Amino acid sequence: MTAAANQSGRRPTTSRRLERAGIRDVAAAAGVSITTVSDALNGKGRLPDETRSRVREVAERLGYRPSAAARTLRTGRSGLIGLTVTTYGEEPFTFTEFAYFAEMARAATSAALGRGYALVVLPASSRHDVWGNIALDGTVVIDPPDQDPLVSELYRSGVPVVSDGKPGNCPVTAWVDNDHEAAVLGILDHLSEAGARRIGLLTGTSTDTYTRLSTEAYLGWCAKVGQEPVYETYPAHDPAAGAVAADRLLARPDRPDAVYGLFDPNGTDLLAAARRYGLRVPEDLLLVCCSESDVYATTEPPITTLSLKPRKIGTTVVNLLIDAIEGVDSGTGVDIARLFPPRFRTAGTGPPPGTLMPTELIVRASSQRRSPRTTVSPPRPPGEV
């Protein structure tokens, strides 16, 4: 039994054996009250520096580590943020499957840590019992489907939710998304300027916002410029289906002379399909795809890609969420959250605040008829340093 526990007069019968030192032990050892210890360690209250440092030293000596669980219970803050990615197909996660998710998650983790929060990776399926078992201060949801029951449940129970991807019909505290329409229009214009006469699209069958908005933008553009739409769809989560769809697109009688692929692997798939049909890129076929992968910088030829800037998105999403958690209204310091708890905030205030982030088109040889000058270091003979 600890001497401190003895003095504190708490457990007279049960002897706490080798447990970690608690705040009581520190208080007893330093000859002060628990209040003083708490204040000293947390920098609150009014204490002379001498007491503060003495308490800190005693705590250090005893190896005192405050119990996160107790603190969470008392303060209602866990410092934990959920990160949820919608699941496609059998696998529980597409997490880190595509470069976009991986980079976004990394940026989000980093941003959260920078503000003292940690990220918990959670499945989108609410049946996993783990959801109820974790005290979350808020949640980031990537690409929530319409009417997501999980998001509704979270929001209803007062947990702030910020989504990456404009939510369909579920209530969120805030959302961040790319300006997909502008991105697609920009690409179509870019291809037109490069000489494309008939631009095709490789798109997905699912109904998520990204796919929907991008496809609509394409169709709208076609209607405006008077081009017959030329597109193929496939289930985006199935890599094999992508190659087949790429092949299908180039096999059409009205074969396009330029293609934009909405998903990461489309670039290599389209390149392979073009090769099979003996089409030269960019001479016979202009190519652009949406990807965060840098392999497209070294393909033959390098492929123009659209970056959704996942790092920026991840950072923004997390910062928005933490702002909501801490009740900061973008720097005004007004404690909005306390005045209007989340469950009431949208009542009558219209749609939740959304932020549109710009994308970046990384132009490479595949989308330029006149291929840009590439810097190639000349081969050096062996032996030369």
Added chain:
Amino acid sequence: MTAAANQSGRRPTTSRRLERAGIRDVAAAAGVSITTVSDALNGKGRLPDETRSRVREVAERLGYRPSAAARTLRTGRSGLIGLTVTTYGEEPFTFTEFAYFAEMARAATSAALGRGYALVVLPASSRHDVWGNIALDGTVVIDPPDQDPLVSELYRSGVPVVSDGKPGNCPVTAWVDNDHEAAVLGILDHLSEAGARRIGLLTGTSTDTYTRLSTEAYLGWCAKVGQEPVYETYPAHDPAAGAVAADRLLARPDRPDAVYGLFDPNGTDLLAAARRYGLRVPEDLLLVCCSESDVYATTEPPITTLSLKPRKIGTTVVNLLIDAIEGVDSGTGVDIARLFPPRFRTAGTGPPPGTLMPTELIVRASSQRRSPRTTVSPPRPPGEV
């Protein structure tokens, strides 16, 4: 004020406004005691099914969600597992930077979730205050450096730690690693059989276990077969340095006719370097590199890779950790953890239990002089389905 809170007689003065329903509210609404509610919901105690279902129904109706914080405080279990990856260079994480980490993390997340735990991504630097703020049941550490203070601290405070990568000098509950020596020897034999006369190595400057063991295995093999070692080292976290080192290796007067690269990007780097020197792969240069990326299946030519099977590793690590947390001794059901808390378990019992996992060599064209028959679908004319 809730009627239940009124009846319970607890807070007579302060009115709890719109807070979530607690276990007391459920008890009051169901006309039973708190004990009964807890037992009914957790499937403990001895209760008739009628009471159990009635309580469950009331809880459901009230939207009762047990407080994770309170449960954690009471039971000492949070259901949270830390996932730490050592940081190289400036970036806070290499998390998901390499395919190995990404896949390993995904498998670990999945395995944890399957057993009712969630993963928290944490930085390896202990100065981040977030470490002390989270109740962790255990931690997975990827590739801990020798004498890692963080691991020591965790282990000392009784938190089980399982590492991916054989730990140098820090005490862990268990560890999992590949049999790097066997893997390297296997590759060297494979290259020899393919006709290699002088095998080179592209390796790293850092002292982590993987780099060290692999390099030592190479040197040992060289000594055994009487080949002069031919290798170049570079800081593995610097992508640009890899290309330079690859170039250096092929520029040597004693240029190797086969190379094994220890890191993921080495394949493309070596391929590019070979091209610069006019070396044909595999005719003039045999190539193997360690990578989880499937881009090497489609390079020109496809490159033979060594897979460390990160999914298997991630799953094993997590299961080992949870076994330790729950005190399960690999199925015997003996509660070892309770009998011997972690801090005493290594006293005299020698090194912590380690598991060596096999690797997999994925043989492709780059390491075979007689290139294997490749199945290439002949180009189909457009219009044909």
Added chain:
DNA sequence: AGCCTTCGGAGATACGTTTCTCCAAGAGTG
């Protein structure tokens, strides 16, 4: 009839903090 066992459940305590309230002693002030 008396005793033992099982059933169904209530009471109370502990988990380890944070924080609200309050108090004693000294210091300044009229």
Added chain:
DNA sequence: CACTCTTGGAGAAACGTATCTCCGAAGGCT
């Protein structure tokens, strides 16, 4: 001297759950 104000700190009440202990009642057995 009587008073207020400030300083430094103590006491105790939560936070919401799990669980240990105990108890009455009903039935079974000798």
